[in-house]
Amino acid sequence: MSSSPAPVPAPAPAQPYGRPPLRTVQVLGGAGADSSAHVRSLTTGLAARGVRVTVCAPVEAEGEYDFTGAGAQFAPDAVSAMRAVCAGADVVHAHGVRAAARALLALRGRRVPLVVTWAGGGPGADGSLGRLGRLLERHVARAAAVVLGSSSAQVDLARARGARDVRLARHAVPAAPGGRAEAADPGKTRAELGAVGRPLVIAVGSLVPHRGYSLLLDAARAWRGLDPAPLVVIAGEGPMRAELAGRIEAEGLPVRLLGRRRDAARLLAAADVAVLPSRWEARSLLAQEALRAGVPLVATEVGGVPELIGEAGVLVPYGDPDALSAAVAALLADPARRRDLSDAGRAQAATWPSEDDTVAQILSVYDELTHRR
The missing domain is CATH 3.40.50.2000 (Glycogen Phosphorylase B;)
Structure with missing residues (x-):
């Protein structure tokens, strides 16, 4: 009696030009709804295109948004854990200034391009806390390979803080x-x-x-x-x-x-x-x-x-x-x-970009940065 053949796993999406899969790390500095929902949507779209995604975020954000269910590997946002996963990355993408500061600590000594989505960025606190916040923004803006702002106001602020390459990237809100x-x-x-x-x-x-x-x-x-x-x-x-x-x-x-x-x-x-x-x-x-x-x-x-x-x-x-x-x-x-x-x-x-539009724009930024290396 012949046995039935073992099931063949579905192939991963083909990579352009025979290149190995692009490896990205998405870094969240907190469990805020806006950034977390955006990263969940982005992870889904990138994984569907054959990109290997690791999300570094607070554990409660993984529980709420299920990044692994979207196709990502998950790692806690401790700098030691981030340093390990960033070691094999082609691009690191931090969502917010605080997330970017932690990513820079994890990337110290490594030549991996950093993309920063300039989440937040409004008027800061007064006094010493405000000055520290502005210093952190300047440090992040100048260290990033590309800064993405979801509004013209964010683009202007990132440019004022010294970012070399700032682009408007209006991301879509995920559908219910x-x-x-x-x-x-x-x-x-x-x-x-x-x-x-x-x-x-x-x-x-x-x-x-x-x-x-x-x-x-x-x-x-x-x-x-x-x-x-x-x-x-x-x-x-x-x-x-x-x-x-x-x-x-x-x-x-x-x-x-x-x-x-x-x-x-x-x-x-x-x-x-x-x-x-x-x-x-x-x-x-x-x-x-x-x-x-x-x-x-x-x-x-x-x-x-x-x-x-x-x-x-x-x-x-x-x-x-x-x-x-x-x-x-x-x-x-x-x-x-x-x-x-x-x-x-x-x-x-109806005039806003779709989730597919958002993923395509960000993937084009990643491709551009990896081709520079």
């Missing part, structure tokens, strides 16, 4: 897996949040000072007088939780802190208005998700936000709670305006 946000029942979501018979306003992001949540609470004081008063929900976690919770209770504000949520896209799809009150944003994940979902957006006119949303949202000055409050109240009172912004948001989102 399986369209779950679109398939969810908004009425059920609103009932779960306690927003039945009243408007729902949402903000998403870590509870840190630059997100502007103190400003949002200032604006929410005025909304107590609306009939019905909107419910404001903030999905995110961070060091400002106790301070914000204290204010909400002491001032009787119609605001709920939801903590870190894995279903932020589902919450957003149920909202009447999304709010982005930040002191600085480059290419805001919330803004991208809101416009793509057709949720009217009120955002501060900072960083890369105006360039990102164009005429598809309402912009207000940072630091002006009266302007923020009035803009949200006006939208809640005007369903036709909200419908117009919903349509405009989806149209604006």
